[in-house]
Amino acid sequence: MQEENDGLPQPQRLWAVLALAVSIAMAVMDSSIANVALPAIAADLRVPPSDAILVVNAYQIAVVMALLPLASLGELIGHEKIYRTGLALFVIASLFCAMADSLAGLATARAVQGLGAAGLMSVNTALVRFIYPQRLLGQGVGVNALVVAISSVLGPSVAAAILSVAHWPWIFAVNIPVGALALLLAIRFLPATPRARRPFDAASAILSAATFGLVMTALEQFARGAPAWQAGLILGSGVLAGIALVRRQAGRAAPLLPVDLLRIPVFALSVVTSICSFAAQMLAFVALPFFLQHGLGRSQVETGLLMTPWPLVLIIVSPLAGRASDRLPAGLLGGLGLGLMATGLALLAWLPDAPTALDIGWRMALCGLGFGLFQSPNNRALLSSAPRERSGGASGMLSTSRLLGQTSGAALAALTLRLAGENGAMRGLGVAAAIAAAAALISFSRLTARPR
Incomplete structure (x- = not known):
């Protein structure tokens, strides 16, 4: 096994980075x-649009459930084992x-796919530390962050390219x-990583x-119109489990849930800002296809192409914002960026009649x-x-947030689509704008927060 900070020699390092980049x-x-x-899936499987969003939620819920446990397990049996198993x-x-012919079948397969994705996301950043030598670690973290940033918004554009020549199952195939x-590549080139000598905290x-x-299932059930008592019972159970988890983590040297870090004001505010900003982004990304296709009569391919300027500009701006964050406060850059995002979302919600592509x-x-402007800083x-x-715990919280x-x-997108009917997509964009504006205010508050 190689030394902790030695990194891999070339060309093994290049192939290992490629394995990480492609899979993550x-x-x-x-x-x-x-x-x-989603509109085509809903039509094909003969389900309401608000139910079709289960295809998105099943994946997300599975990932968020497994992320922290798999990150902890990776420290005990090797990050590379978790990564390879998750990828398989x-x-x-x-x-x-791709083979699913019902919503239940597709949602179940998506949940299993989410468990695999959790194996990748939970240890991805940790593996970067063992692939790059210490002197190049910043470069490795930067490359990894850029891949995640671009991938998080490139989905609609890639889907448009696939849907222009094939039916929706091919976006999975x-x-x-x-x-x-x-x-x-992962089997051949990922390095073996050290194993911690402590028992796995299964409880x-x-x-x-x-x-x-x-908690996430309760939100999903409420958004789909489940009885209030049912969603409330699930939510209450989740809150009780959370209280028990926080109490169990208190005083532990390497807690699975890094509650110790949340006592740092800047860290806690950054986590909340991240949650709000990604909620606004995902709400917009779910609402926009329905808005463009049902509201404006655009095709699937046109929808993906019209959403492409978002990731294209992000690709250009992210590395520049990362460099700027070495000189300017993240609270300022993030606040300005989220303010611009809120403005853009509000302008999308209130487009003129018969808008052009421009x-x-x-x-x-x-x-x-x-x-x-927001994400890298x-x-x-x-x-x-x-x-x-505690960089491992911080990395886990970054992905979790x-x-x-x-x-x-x-879940909010499903709720607005269910409650507002034909106007649900436009209302969803308005809600996304409001959440982004709130995130901007939280980001600005970091300018006066104590660093520790």
């Missing part, structure tokens, strides 16, 4: 790649997603050859999965500009506000 891009992209196809499960589940190639893992799973495109670009603030020895936001956003 698939896992992150699959959070939103089905959004453009993701590829197999993608096959069953395309993962099979790409994932198989990434798995071969905390179960409580963590129950907390996140029950009318839609520049508003999408404004959203991408705002999100790009926020990630840097979140990671750097935690002590160096993103997934909590995305799952909440998808």
Whole structure:
């Protein structure tokens, strides 16, 4: 086994980075790649649009349930084992997603796919530490963050490209050859990582999965119109599990849920900002396909293309914002960015009658500009506000906050579509704008928060 900070020699490092980049891009992209196809999936499977969003939520809930337990398990049996197993499960589940002929079957396959994705997301950042030498670690973290940032918004564009030549099952089937190639690279080139000498805290893992799973399921059930008592019972159970989890983690040297870090004001504010911003983004990404296709009469392919300016601008802005965060406060950059995103979302919600592609495109670009200004500085603030020895816990919370936001956003989208009917997509964009504006205010509050 290699030394902790030695990194890999070339060309093994290049192939290992490629394995990580391809697989994590698939896992992150699959959070939103089905959004453009949701209207077609709902029509094909003969279910209401609000029910079709279960295809998104099943994936998100499974990921957020398994993320922290798998991150902890990776420290005990090796991060590379968790990664390879997760990737193999993701590829197999993608096959069953493509073959599904009912909403129940597709949602079940998506949940299993989410468990595989959790294996990738939980240890991805930790593996970067063992792939790059210490002197190049910042470069490795930057590359990884850029892949995640681009993949999180590129789903609709990739889906549009696939749907222009094939039916919706192919947005899942395309993962099979790409994932198989990434798995071969992962088996061959990922390094073995050190194993911690402590028992696996199974009780905390179960409580963590129950907390996140029950709370997110309660939101999903409420959004789909389940009886209030039923959603309330599930939510109450999740809250009780969360209380038990927090009490169990108190005083532990390496808690599965890093409650110690949440006592740091800048860290806690950065987590809340991340949850709100990703909720706004996912709410918009679910609402926009329905808005563009049902409200404006655009095709699936046109929808994906019209959403493309968002990720294109993000690709340009993210690295520039990351460099700017070395000189300017993350609270300022994030607040300005989220303010621009809120403005773009509000302008999309109130488009003029019969808008042109340009009318839609520049508003999408404004959203991408705002999100790009926010994400890299926020990630840097979140990671750097935690002590160096707790960087693993900080990394886990970074992924968890993103997934909590995305799952909440998808649930809110289902709720607005159910309650507002034909105007649900437009109302959803308005709600997303309000959430982004609130996130901007939270980001600005970091300018006066204590660093520790």
